[in-house]
Amino acid sequence: MSHFQRLISALLPSCCILCNRSQAATICISCMQQLQEQRRQGQLACLCCGIELLEAVDKSTTPEGQRCRECIVTPPFFDLSFCLASYEGQLKTAVHQLKYQRRLAYATGLAHLWNSLMTLHLDKLPPCYLLPVPLSRQKLAERGFNQCWEIAKHLTLPKHLKVLPHALRRRHSLSNQISAGRQVRQQALNGLFYFEPRYADLLARQTVIVFDDVMTTGSTLNAIAKVLKDHGVYHVRNWVLLRTPRQLTDV
Template identity: 50%
Template sequence: MNSPYFDETYCLDRYHGKLQRALHQLKYQKRLACAHGLSAAWNQLMNEQIRDVQASYLLPVPLSQEKLCLRGFNQSWELARRIQCAPHIHQSPFILKRHHHTLHQANESRLNRHKSIQGMFYVNPKYQYQLENQTVIVFDDVMTTGATLNEIARILKDNGVSRVINWVLLRTLRQA
């Protein structure tokens, strides 16, 4: 496999750990209070590792408009907007966009995830010029194969971003 487009990744915990239940309650039972607790855990436990990260933007992995309407909120944004980061880092849910994708990826193989995610994301043209030569942090709730974050990093770099750093709440174990 080729080197990823993103430059580094910070992760709070493994997916099958103690935080999984709270994340599921946030995503599937719409318990937004869980976003406060999960973000507080991130802020407390990751502060040392990310304190000196130099970046200009913190962007959540976007949902498509259809999925956003169906769920009512973007769990990655609900977490990301509560992350304590340096005041010069702009947090925005409007810069990255996602086309609607009808298939769920949860049970897909690594190869199928990489194929199906290609071309899914784009930068809102209104903000494109602001990203040139910047370092961008992309926040996601779960990293499984890395396909989504890799595709987002590719799109960001194609739009002039110099570095992409992933901040991930939970990481699944590597699949065979």
């Protein structure tokens, strides 16, 4: 944190984005400790799509590894998914405050959570690129910001992980994806994302990380991964802030 940021924090105390306790930090110690404990006791999840598994998987005897039945039967185009937490409770409210109430300070707090809880996934990363999920120009003009980029630009990343905020583009769609089921989402996403040609040589045969705020059915991230691999990307993994619980993914 710079001297200027420390001065601002001292003069303008904020609140914890989860419990609203007044303090300088965006996440209080109590909430951070609670989330750390929840991650330690969390249910086993599919390594591919991040959904919680219905039963324990013996990775030593299962050739597919720690994967759900859907990812074994119909493998997605992406290879791995790392999800911070479940899309519920105070974290869900915090994301809504950022996206729909335009409280940009919540992006800093959510990034701080990621920096504190997901450091293990940075240790063995190969040289790679991080791409935030894009909004269409119309949606960006309406909202005023891309929440994925607002969070991603506050992540603490190793030097060999480069951020490319404009490599992915999204065409505008009039359909509402929030309440749509899996099949409807997949159909609506056909041709929605495209890749800036000037990045093709840079990303060919590389590992790419796609950063998203919420993963529901995985259809959006799968459509993006297909576009990336069609342009020569070797490996695609997802970094997702919140993963929708299994009982809500097919709504």
